[in-house]
Amino acid sequence: MEIQKYIDDYMPVVMEYGVKLALAVVIFIVGKIIAKYIASAVKGSMVKSGVDSTISIFAANLINGLLLAFVVIAALGQIGIQTASFVAIVGAAGLAVGLALQGSLANFASGVLIILFRPIKLGDFIDAGGVMGSVKNISIFSTILKTGDNKIITVPNSRIMGGPITNFSTEATRRIDLIVGISYDADIRRAKEVLNEIVDADERVLAEPAVTIAVSELGESSVNFVVRPWVNSADYWPTKFDITEKIKLRFDEEGIGIPYPQMDVHLHKEVS
Structure with missing residues (x-):
């Protein structure tokens, strides 16, 4: 009799919560499958669009994790657990983690931009x-x-x-910018001829755009030329070094002086 009484008293409760528990399990299993399917679909779509694999994998995992969180909350709600406080705790935890990792999140966002916009x-x-x-x-x-x-x-x-x-590698060509100073008593015309000869003799210098060699400034102690040849980007540094060296050697041969900073000190003797 007592067993029957317990059965009569508790069976409806067991049945009620058993059904809720079964529905919660179904919600979790089906939701997990759907979340995985959606994440895979998003990943496949991003890969087809040419998005970097690192980003597509991360995005798929993020979406899968978020959907699983909703599935768990829905399953707990089906059992009868109050999820409002649970959601609040998860939100607070997410905010704390976000604040703690704000530097990493900034790096991640920047990494996404680098990969997307190249x-x-x-x-x-x-x-x-x-x-x-x-x-x-x-x-x-x-x-x-x-x-x-x-x-x-x-x-x-x-x-x-x-x-x-x-x-420095985006464009196929680059311009070398050199400033060459000569002394005021040097022959400007001859200096310009020598600079043109040096640049024209270098096979790495491109015919187009045209080379610019001109007097740019009458400085305090020198007449300054700008020398601006164009070269392929891969030839930039070797050509710049070679031309700079050849200018010095040729100027020495031609007797064209390259001034250097000087300071005149005048001493005045005081008569007591």
Whole structure:
């Protein structure tokens, strides 16, 4: 009799919560499958659109995690658990994590922008974030540069996107800008002829755009020429170094003086 009484008293409750628990399990399983399907669909769509694989994987995982959170909340609500406080706790925890990781989130956002808009790419020689070097790797949070003296520098992406980016590799050609000073008693016409001969003799100098060689300034102690030949970007530094050296050697041969800073000191003797 007592067993029957317990059955009569508690069976409806067991049945009610059993059905709710079963529905909660169904909601969780089906929701998990749907979340995984949606995340996979988003990832596939991004890959087809040409989005970088790092971003597509991260976005798919993020969407999957968010959907799973909603599925868990829905399943708990089906059982009868009050989810309002749970949502508040999750939100507060998310805010705390966001504040703690705000630097990393800024780097992530900058990494997404770099990958999407491509201001730089692998192999480019850039000046960004206070560092100059060749781009060796671009990840979500940082960019790795290799300097001219073979050092590897990891730069946070927020530093790169937070300031000007000078990309020396985007264009196929570059202009060399040299300033050459000669003394005031030197022959300007001959100096200009020598500069033209040096530039014309270098096969790396491009015919177009035309070279600019002209007097730019009458300085305090020198007459300054600008020498501006155009070269392929890969030939920039070797050509600049060679032309600079040849100018000095030819000027020495031609007797064209290159002035250097001087200071005249006058001593006055005081008569007591």
